[in-house]
Amino acid sequence: MSKIDRQSHSKIEKAMENFPVVAILGPRQSGKTTIAKQLLKNINNSIYLDLELDSDFEKLENAEFYLKENQDKLICIDEIQRKPNLFPLLRALVDQNRVSGRFLILGSASQDLLRQSTETLAGRIAYYELSPFNIRELSIDEQVLHWIRGGFPDSFLAKDDDISFQWRENFIKTFLERDLGNMGFNLSPMQLKKFWTMIAHTHSGMLNKALLSKSLLVTARTVQYWLDIFEQTFMMRVLRPHSNNIKKRLVKSPKVYVRDTGILHTLLQIENFDELMGHPISGLSWEGYAIENILVNMYKWEPSYYRTTNGAEIDLILERKNKIIACEFKISNNPKVERGTYQALEDLGIDLLHVITPKGSGEKVKENIRIDSLETFLKLYK
16 A cells, blocks of 8 residues: 655645644544644654643643743644633734744634634634545545545555454544543434434435434434534535525535545445445445545535426536536446436536546546546546
8 A cells, every 4th residue: 555645744834834823623533643743843843732631731721831931832732622712822922922833733623613713813823624535645546445444544544444444433432422522512422323323324415404303302403513513523514505596496405425435334334345335325425435535625616516496406516716617426437417417507507517437537428528537537627
């Protein structure tokens, strides 16, 4: 297996040269700490604090004194969400001595969940979201393994499928029983596991809060709250419906995906490629895998899906600077494009549809349809 070179190093280094505070956000175990420690190796004067360690947590009990005593060093604070009250102090310290590269903070919660940083560090902080391994960081020969095991480094790099699957089972258990509690959420791990598993069974489907609330014996408001937590901790992706076509009656419910397909397969007890290919979720798993890799790499584009009540549908719409891209996802290498997709292209005035399959070559099969692999598609839109 090839050595994995992360895309993020140069971008984070550039941000550290231009901002007093740089935040690397992403799910637990996605490689944030590894990257931070690699960056710190090149900096002589630096301190690394892991707030999951009691000794490091205690160092920041009198945070103002500690940080001022080390103001000549780059200070890296890992799992910053465990001490959200640090953000106002970081702002004050930055304003007293505004130089680039003072703080590198790592967090397992999104910018929205760490709202204090948005409010107190505006103009002083650069954010970088680090996903697990994505397809551009791997060789094309590793794509199937990546799809099956997902991108979490310890899962992807495991010696075999059994060890990878066991790691993911432990990750799910730890996330529910410990990590969410450490973030301040006092929730039932058993209920959340049921919710997560139900979302896995309806992966890529439209959110039905009424059905979920009835099955889980909770309110629709609770379902939305749980969904927000999973989204803000990078476990689920919510794809909003396209809303620019006011002439059509559009479906208004979002679609929900388990972001990492390795986690998806574990929730569904799918342990290897053969089991996936024999499972009804296989095509939808491919759709989620492709969408996640596209959105991680094309993060400047605004994503949505398009569906009307009359059946016109496109899996993914990407918009940026008056440009619009349409994508459909098919597991078959001889995909059939449905009538509703042609209608959606006409509705939106799109001239070209990318149908993305595991082995697409970039060939146009019709004037307005091109069959792409993830690799050929991403090369078009760097």
